[in-house]
Amino acid sequence: MLRSIVANCGDPVLADRLDQSISGATDIAALTRRARHAVTTESDLDEERTRRRQLADLVSATRGRSLPGGQAGGEAAAGSTRLPMSAGTSLAPDHWFPPARSPWHRRRRRLSRRQGVLGLVIVLVLLGAVWTAPRMWSELRRGWDTVLNPVKTEEQNQIRPVSPPPPEPVGDQPAPAPNTVGTAPAPVEVGAPGSAGPITLVTATPANGECRAGGSCVIRVDVHLDPATSVGAVTWALTVYDRCSGQVRTNGDVSQPVQSGTHQVYGIGRTDLPPGTALAVAAITSAPATAASEPLLVPSENAVC
Template identity: 65%
Template sequence: MIEAVTGLLARRTEPADARSDPPEHIDHDARVRGVAVGRLLAVAALTPEQAALLVADALHELELARGEGPYPFRLRNVTVSDAGHLTIECAGSASRRDMNEAVVELLRSIATNCRGSALADRLHESLAETTDLDALVHRVRQAIAPDVDPAEERRKRCQLAGLVAATTGRPRPDTEVVGERTDVRDWPYVAAGSTLAPSGWFPPVRNPWHRKRRRPSRRQGALGLIAILILVAAAWMAPRVWSELRRGWDAVLNPVNPSEQNQIRPVSPPPPEPQADQPPSATIDVGRPPPPVDIGAPGSAGPITLVTVTRANGECLPGQACAIRVDIRLDPAAAVGAVTWRVNVYDRCSGEVRPTSDVTLPVQPGSQQVYGIVRTDLPPGAALAVAAVTSAPATAASEPLLVPAENARC
């Protein structure tokens, strides 16, 4: 696109009979006005051929500065002239490292501007890890060689000159082109006499892309769509919000009936009151409470100080199997070799006792406690109890474990 635009600008400043031929070669030593290379790169995007020409000019300027002045030197005023040549002003002395960094930064800026081409990749590879100026110049020349065409140099120089003219906003200083213009009658009329404009001046050429109508960007379209959605939502919610605000305003400042503000209407009628002459209904007898369980053995005896019974695995129900844990505490000073015990199941309503088989546990010398877990089947019944009774070394019993634990009826 830049190449086509610069070609159009160049054609507007050439005479009609010379537009098919490239302009004459401009002397490289003629240092004319130009634009800083950073400003040019910020405005225009170069083609690979244009970027290769600027890089070749930079290498040529570095070689001339090395042969003429002190080395290493400092880079100053890197510009692109109105003729399309890159010029470098080298002044003073600098360290070799600073000079190499300045050269690499200049070449990288030109390579970065030329996006989407193999030239940029080759330039970045040639500039990587290069500390010597001679090696850098040699590697960069090899990198730009595929894009340098001597036959197209004059046309590319003309395009670079057009870019410089478009960037600075002034016409190209080509005396031959100005002298041969045939469209002078189309210029604005200037009265004869003293004038501030120099001789040979003509109005600046406007950039053609300034007159091109551009379509809205995606960001503008997205913002417009969001604004439309917000307006639609506001229009849809406005009546409801206004109704709520008006209702709250009336409830606070203009109530309809002040006497009903602190009243709560019942949602259902109260239950009817019982008549005074009707006798109360008698309660239904669901059964009698069971009597206490008689184990028939003390809670401690001899070396046995305490016997306890607990549920080992959750709740126990009548007619199901129940895991019972029996803990027997002993006197550590007594010499007990083994403890024998059994579990009895009591029917609290009928008084029936169902013993289980005896269990014998060995006791280590000095032990204070032994325990065991047995699984017994509980018979069906409304009120049961489970207790552990020892038979050796002494007879002792635990407190009964009630099944169910409460609200039992016979």
Template identity: 30%
Template sequence: MLEKPPELTELVGEGPIGATWKVRLPDGRGGLAREVRLPDPAALEAAADRLRRVERLNDPALAPVRGWWSQPGAVWYATDQEQGEALAEMLKTGPLSPQGAAAASLGVLSGLVALHAEGLSHGALLAENVRILPDGRVRLDGHQLSTLRFPTDGELAAELRTAGRLICDTFGIPLERDPQAPPKAIEHAAPGLVVTARSIAFGNLGRDIELARTGLRDTAGPLAAPERLALGVEQLADMVARRRSGSTIQPEPRYRGLGAGAGAPAMPERRLPTSTAPAGPPPPVPPSPVPPRPAYQPPLPAQPSQPPPAPQAPPPAPAPAPRPAYQPPQPPLPAPAPTPAAPPRPSYQPPQPPPQPPASAPPPAATAPAPRSAQPSRPAYPPTYQPVRPSMPGVIGEDREPILAGRTRFIAGAVALLLIFALGAGGVWAARGLLAQPTTTAVNSPSPAQPTPATGSSPVPTRSPGPAALPNLGPAAAGIITGVDVKPDGACDVGGGCRLQVDIHMKPQPADHDVSWAFKIFDRCTSGLTDAPGSTFTSKGPWNLLSVSSTLTLPASRGQLAVYALTTSPSTAYTASPLLLGNEAGC
């Protein structure tokens, strides 16, 4: 309460309940003082108590009370002189742009949150009392003395329904969906936002104003991002400037898919020139002068006709060029002396096998192979691949062996058969190792129970590891959940932050219920599975789609990550097609 009423400088207007004056506030700034005549002393006391509560709020979404005072039969309060433009006037030309509508809607809900938290209601929530300031900020006015009593729960719920209708008007959302008409642009761009706005307008949220603001911000997606809200405030400021300059050109609302993240390049906004003066009627265009008609000229006497000119003779044809005289052919020049040819390069000769002893000579005794070290050293030369040809008794490659070698293999095969009957399955594996052993000599062959790989054989190449196949973590539908989709809602970097939009499809229910979701991240290089938390949202019973946004931190990976979204309540269902992030070729 002001100790001394400010000086009234100029009368602005006179209404049925009081007058409005321009005043000079104690701090030297200009302001407006509004008079409210209340002859009842009890009403004067209630008005003074309400002004004390409103003055303490000091919320940027509410028009401030700079001071108040009372006199017999009336109470006065002072506010800012700058009142901005009414939202009702701006909506006469159509809905706002998506960014401007988001800024205006969240501003209205923020003002109501401040009033309801103090136990007060607005009392006159109309589009005329939603003011857009020259800098684009949105705040509520007309709440100072619109009512003098505390509201009931039913009145708070009714005020929230009115706010929902204002939100639908700013976005251009029809309250009732016409099945015969084509969908609006906003219904294609942000279906979750449309469902939330209609739910607020129909009273599905009761009197919970904080839930309404949170739900609108979550389902607005990128429109609620700070940079997009700043763009909306800038557009609202441009609209105020155009109205005050007298320009009738309105910006064209531009909608785009909201799955593009806030980091994606925005659609260029068209900047329309603003005129500095009211457009007047065009100046009159002077009529173009009519050229004078030429004076009458009498016809001249007919002149004798001239004979036509004689045709000219065609120019003589050019004389043909003389043919050149015959020139006898020149004798051929002597061929140059042949240069000595370079000696031919010797052709590649494959290495010859070592000489074999004659067939009559007995084969030399083969020495026992030296024991191999546990870790053989790698040869300095690359091993060459030696094809294994089918061997016949007494024949290895192209060289013949004595008949004794074939008999020796026959004996070894018989021994293997005996081991099969004697040792069972163990003998089978031992005999298999013996028969798979390539024969290198006719005597001193390795024991069948200890097969030894042939010396000089090529190592078996190993398959390079690639990206692992995508796992099936669970059912795509369960209970009332009919499907879960996930897509980026902004920039997503492997090893950094990522904002995701989760669309949860479900069957309508007779009552409200909580829906919880989470994430699982599969690394296709390491096959590791990482859990990431989600959140919980209370879904209304008739809803069949819930669009929410969550921010999480992705683990680092050298390859590709697969992000699965899943519902954990009321039933567990997984994304059928996970979101793939990163480079698949990095594994």
């Protein structure tokens, strides 16, 4: 195969020399060595020596070292010219060499367990901050608006002014003795349930002592609401019942604004009671739904007609 390759090259001298070199080869190693020796000429060896010498000179010049005398003589014999190094090209002393950096420092070290735990904690804190930021911002805005723009309490709990109670008589008047002679008064029919719609309960209680027939009665009305519903205002009125004659008298309406989410609103009302032995007062709402309180009996016991 080697003879065929050399013959195709068209160099009879190389073919003859290669034929003489490989004729006595017995194995692949000997054949390779003889073939390499046959194709290598003296000029090739001289070129390889020259290249190696030039590479050595280049390395020595780069490191700033002086060349050996033998190499310098060889370069003079070969006719090569070497440029002298300028004294002003480097500020480093002659015996200084640039440090060779260890490849270990170029590697990226693995994070320690402490650094990994610290990084995980930082990530969790950032995620928590992102999760709670909208809620914190809304709460902050609510607090800021509450401080800068407080809602006027007069608009929330508007109570109509009432006249002061009448003065009590100066002289000592004996209380009327309970009359056991007569008929029992009829029950009070208010005509409205105790709860309706967003109204869960309505109560009416005396606000200034016990109410008496023929006098003025100040009553506190409490309206309990469902906080889940939105109610703009609550309207109620005091109704007076004569349990003996069946007469009914209704006072004017009282309206109170309701803030969203409120559980309860209250107001104070005043009504004049007619003379009678068995009266009752109830608070009846008309908005947002119709509901009534338990009747407040006047007197509270031993009433007869």
